[in-house]
Amino acid sequence: MEDLVEFLKRVGPEYFLEPLRPHIRTKHLKKSEYLARAGTVFREMYFVKKGGCVMYYLEGGKEVVTQFFFEGELMCDHYSFLTGRPSNQFVRMLEDTTVESLDDETIRQLYDEIPGLERISRLLTERTCVRLMFTLASHKNDSAEVRYRKLLIQRPQLFQRVPQYLIASYLGITPVGLSKVRKRLSGNPKGGSFIKRV
Structure with a gap:
């Protein structure tokens, strides 16, 4: 440690x-x-x-x-x-x-x-x-989906240790908005491999 x-x-x-x-x-x-x-x-x-x-x-x-x-x-x-x-x-x-x-x-x-x-x-x-x-x-220029992807790549541990509503707040979207982003990416071959980890 x-x-x-x-x-x-x-x-x-x-x-x-x-x-x-x-x-x-x-x-x-x-x-x-x-x-x-x-x-x-x-x-x-x-x-x-x-x-x-x-x-x-x-x-x-x-x-x-x-x-x-x-x-x-x-x-x-x-x-x-x-x-x-x-x-x-x-x-x-x-x-x-x-x-x-x-x-x-x-x-x-x-x-x-x-x-x-x-x-x-x-x-x-x-x-x-x-x-x-x-x-x-990133918060000013990127879409919610892009911000989500970046966070997933840069700090994947967050998705194992942080409640979804707090991640949504950090990304500047609602929990419902986060669910929609995750759903879109889960159906996207380029994003699906990341979604399976969270």
Whole structure:
């Protein structure tokens, strides 16, 4: 099971990342438990060590899913974390989940103590920005069917671990709309092989 330090070693030298360990906090959460609620400020950067969660906001009383996070992924509302402003996001566990975290004050302190850590942080932030821009472009330009296909190819595990109504919300369609997309693809030779996996 990969932890936060092992994850960071993918983008930085091992010798200066080990000193991070004493500063990392571990939290265990049960399925349906909340890690964060709208109105709070994200002061910690989280790493999902085990399990998974959904991030969403409320619009007209309905959940609008912005992202899913599973093992080996960093989780944060970057807008709130970087600006210090309250978030409009909720983070709810989809499974029993273990997360590790570093708080913002510790991170700033470690920038001075650990050479290269700030560069690693910048690289990870850039990757997050690219992923977010890709997702926004897809939601704006692609049809529901294309968005579904992309998600199926890029993150197939979601369809085994996430309720269909949350996937529908993430894709920007209704559960009925998702059922129609799945039905169309199940009758399409090019899409059928994917549908059989979910």
